[in-house]
Amino acid sequence: MFKWWQRGVLYEIYPRSFQDSNGDGIGDLRGIVDRLDYCASLGVDALWIAPLYPSPMVDFGYDVADHTAIDPVFGTFEDFEALIAGAKARGLRVVLDYVPNHTSDRHPWFEESRASRTSVRRDWYIWHDPAPDGGPPNNWLSQFGGSAWTFDERTGQYYYHAFLEAQPDLNWRNPDVQRAMHDVLRFWMRRGVDGFRVDALWLLIKDDRFRDNPPHPAYRLGEEPPHHSQIPLYTADRPEVHDVIAELRRVVDEFDDRVLIGEIYLPIERLIAYYGADLEGVHLPFNFQLLQTQWHARSIADLIHRYERALPPGGWPNWVLGNHDVSRIATRVGPLQARVAAMLLLTLRGTPTLYYGDELGMSNVEIPRARARDPFEKNVPGLGVGRDPARTPMQWDASERAGFTSGEPWLPVAPDSSVLNVQVESEEPTSMLALYRALLKVRRAQPALSIGRYEPLAMQGDLVAFLRCYENERVLVVLNLGGDPHALSLAGIARSGRLLVSTHMDCNDIAATSDVSLRADEGVIVKLDS
Numbered sequence: 001m002f003k004w005w006q007r008g009v010l011y012e013i014y015p016r017s018f019q020d021s022n023g024d025g026i027g028d029l030r031g032i033v034d035r036l037d038y039c040a041s042l043g044v045d046a047l048w049i050a051p052l053y054p055s056p057m058v059d060f061g062y063d064v065a066d067h068t069a070i071d072p073v074f075g076t077f078e079d080f081e082a083l084i085a086g087a088k089a090r091g092l093r094v095v096l097d098y099v100p101n102h103t104s105d106r107h108p109w110f111e112e113s114r115a116s117r118t119s120v121r122r123d124w125y126i127w128h129d130p131a132p133d134g135g136p137p138n139n140w141l142s143q144f145g146g147s148a149w150t151f152d153e154r155t156g157q158y159y160y161h162a163f164l165e166a167q168p169d170l171n172w173r174n175p176d177v178q179r180a181m182h183d184v185l186r187f188w189m190r191r192g193v194d195g196f197r198v199d200a201l202w203l204l205i206k207d208d209r210f211r212d213n214p215p216h217p218a219y220r221l222g223e224e225p226p227h228h229s230q231i232p233l234y235t236a237d238r239p240e241v242h243d244v245i246a247e248l249r250r251v252v253d254e255f256d257d258r259v260l261i262g263e264i265y266l267p268i269e270r271l272i273a274y275y276g277a278d279l280e281g282v283h284l285p286f287n288f289q290l291l292q293t294q295w296h297a298r299s300i301a302d303l304i305h306r307y308e309r310a311l312p313p314g315g316w317p318n319w320v321l322g323n324h325d326v327s328r329i330a331t332r333v334g335p336l337q338a339r340v341a342a343m344l345l346l347t348l349r350g351t352p353t354l355y356y357g358d359e360l361g362m363s364n365v366e367i368p369r370a371r372a373r374d375p376f377e378k379n380v381p382g383l384g385v386g387r388d389p390a391r392t393p394m395q396w397d398a399s400e401r402a403g404f405t406s407g408e409p410w411l412p413v414a415p416d417s418s419v420l421n422v423q424v425e426s427e428e429p430t431s432m433l434a435l436y437r438a439l440l441k442v443r444r445a446q447p448a449l450s451i452g453r454y455e456p457l458a459m460q461g462d463l464v465a466f467l468r469c470y471e472n473e474r475v476l477v478v479l480n481l482g483g484d485p486h487a488l489s490l491a492g493i494a495r496s497g498r499l500l501v502s503t504h505m506d507c508n509d510i511a512a513t514s515d516v517s518l519r520a521d522e523g524v525i526v527k528l529d530s
């Protein structure tokens, strides 16, 4: 009765950075195909691949110029078919990125739309007359800096873009846009895709009265990107978005066993609305809370509690520790706690998403200014908003370019790649990779960890502890988020247990006594005797 996407683990591949097969320094589909054995041996269930579509690459594929083709830099349709076949042969699912909020300004739809005010596609995008002073129609800001409106000389109107000027927003109030974009979903599902991660889902609908966004009272000028100076009341999370999502879901439900995942940066109480009334929204509204919460035991325990409590009946939870838009977990919490974080991610109730390279302990890589590629960094420099540091090449081996490419990599390879890489870590029993493999294996072996109930245990200080229970099986997870050792008595929980995995990877699979002792920065999974 549980779906594959409930039991399974997602693995995000940023295709430019995973494996290059043709020496141009940019990862591609053949590269991913060549590394499918690795993905399967890691123990994940589904690959989510960031956009592969033809694109001017101003936002590295999130500026789509054709939703139903493959960009030559990534390969051909044959390569795509080889990926689907290779994945299926290994029991792996493939989830594609679907980018509905905007297109590239080079998309033929936008070229037609901007050609004249009477174009049949004029209303496919969001056009507005200038304000009386000739300026933008209102105060809406782009997430990548500056006004969200760009003036089009030829037709004398402004068009709206939540992100770059080169990414005009589609008008989802237009039924023709909806139909065309629904067909995109069908196109890929017919070609064997198991589902979609929907980009910028909470932004699809904007206020139809174009009201100004209110200022954000807590904005810290010079410390945060400019768009944080407003509360996005009229540009995000609009009530009508849920009707649009229900339609997307209906299309996805025309096919068996597919998953719809939404990129939604909202607080828990808003996020859960995206499951939809009667669960006809997305299956998994991405839960990004671990990306934003302070790494303190009490905040984490409280977060899990609030999330579990807020979920609608039947709404399946999910957790994300990293993605291509945020700092890597090893940089956010340090290398020791990154191990504890891995255990947390893979033992919480709900579908986990891993970000490529986190399983090696990869950190953010400092990018010299001259090599910066991310348009966010270029438009809003000096605040550390750039996403290049978390998008550097996957580290396969100790060679100069980490086995990623024979050419010049599009972003620098990390300086630690000679020690942190798949080849070296596969030989090292206590490596981060060994830990991830052990965690994924134990999660698969113990249904309690994937589909079991979640029961928190009251803790203090630096400890987070909970039980996962399925039928007669109970698994205890205890995490030490601090630098001092702690002991936890099993009295009142169980007579004894067996230590399955420690994040230190030096004492797995041993009988635990009546106490669980934790070293600094250690997490353990204990199978309790009944």
Ligand code: GLC
Pocket: 059, 062, 063, 163, 199, 200, 263, 324, 325
């Ligand atoms: C999403 C993507 C991000 C991209 C943006 C605009 O947030 O994850 O990488 O820049 O949408 O498409």
